[in-house]
Structure formats: structure tokens, C-alpha cells
Amino acid sequence: MIRISTNIALAEDEIEERFVQASGPGGQNVNKVASAVELRFALAASQSLPPDVKQRVTGLAGRRLNKDGVLVIRAERFRSQEQNREDAEKRLVMLIRQALTAPKKRRPTRPTRASKERRLKAKKARGSLKKERRGEW
Structure with a gap:
């Protein structure tokens, strides 16, 4: 059993682990040892x-x-198979815990009277500046 929260736990038979060779540097060790974990849920x-x-x-x-x-979660950060297994399991638990909290529903808001007045005042000022530039020829 993998405990996610107080009322949610994953059964061991729902998770499949496969061990594969890790990529990247590591010399002979990386070529002969299947230390990377591919966790499938x-x-x-x-x-x-x-x-x-x-x-x-x-x-x-x-x-x-x-x-x-x-x-599919692939963990190959560590040289040890056991550490990679724990890392993959931890990442799965973190992902599910993140999904447990429902996102807050957005409440639409309206601009305040003061912000509307500031916006209109700025528009008037910009308009009058342009009007002054026009000049009669």
C-alpha cells in the first residue's frame, strides 16, 4: 500500500516497475547495470x-x-536501483497529492469607480495632448 492521503491509498498491484539501463555518463557501470526505474501506473x-x-x-x-x-514515470537520477525506485514512487505520490486539491473557482470582479475615473482622466489628458499638437496651419 502506498499512502497518498488519509483516505486514499494505492494498491501495490496497480503499480508496475521495470528496470532499464540509464542514459548519460557513468562509464562501464551505466552499460551493465539496469538502475533506472520505469514506474507504470x-x-x-x-x-x-x-x-x-x-x-x-x-x-x-x-x-x-x-x-x-x-x-509512466522514469527515474534515473541516482546510481542505485533502490534510490531510483523511491524517487519514482515519491514523484508519483507528489503528482497525485497535487491533484487532490481542487483549484479555486475564479470569481469575476469589476473595476472600482475610482479606477474607472482614473482611466477616463488619463484618456482625456492624452486626447487633449494630441489636440494641442494638431495646430491650425
Whole structure:
């Protein structure tokens, strides 16, 4: 069980981990050790997350979500497989926690009377400046 919040937890069977070779520098180590982790979470098929949270995760995931509804997180920052596994899991939890908070609904506001008056006063001043420039020939 991966605890996300007090009432949401992901089952271990919903997450699939695959170990692959990391890219980048590292000499012989990077060529022979599969230390990078590819964490796959079937978001579309998940029973652990409420539908509204799923929708927000879909928006936040971006390119990490494939067309089958599977969220893929690749972690290769560390040389150790265990550290990369923890890093990938932590990033998944952070993404879902970010989606738990619903965005605030925007309340439309109107300009104040004073701001309207300032705007009109500035327009008048600009207009009178242009009028003075015109001059009669």
C-alpha cells in the first residue's frame, strides 16, 4: 500500500516497475547495470482514485500519460536501483497529492469607480495632448 492521503491509498498491484539501463555518463557501470526505474501506473483503470482526482492527474501528467491511460514515470537520477525506485514512487505520490486539491473557482470582479475615473482622466489628458499638437496651419 502506498499512502497518498488519509483516505486514499494505492494498491501495490496497480503499480508496475521495470528496470532499464540509464542514459548519460557513468562509464562501464551505466552499460551493465539496469538502475533506472520505469514506474507504470494504470491511471484509467485505477479503482483507488476518485474520478475528479483522475481528471486532474490527467491534466497535470502531460507527456507522462500515454494514450492507453498509463502514467509512466522514469527515474534515473541516482546510481542505485533502490534510490531510483523511491524517487519514482515519491514523484508519483507528489503528482497525485497535487491533484487532490481542487483549484479555486475564479470569481469575476469589476473595476472600482475610482479606477474607472482614473482611466477616463488619463484618456482625456492624452486626447487633449494630441489636440494641442494638431495646430491650425
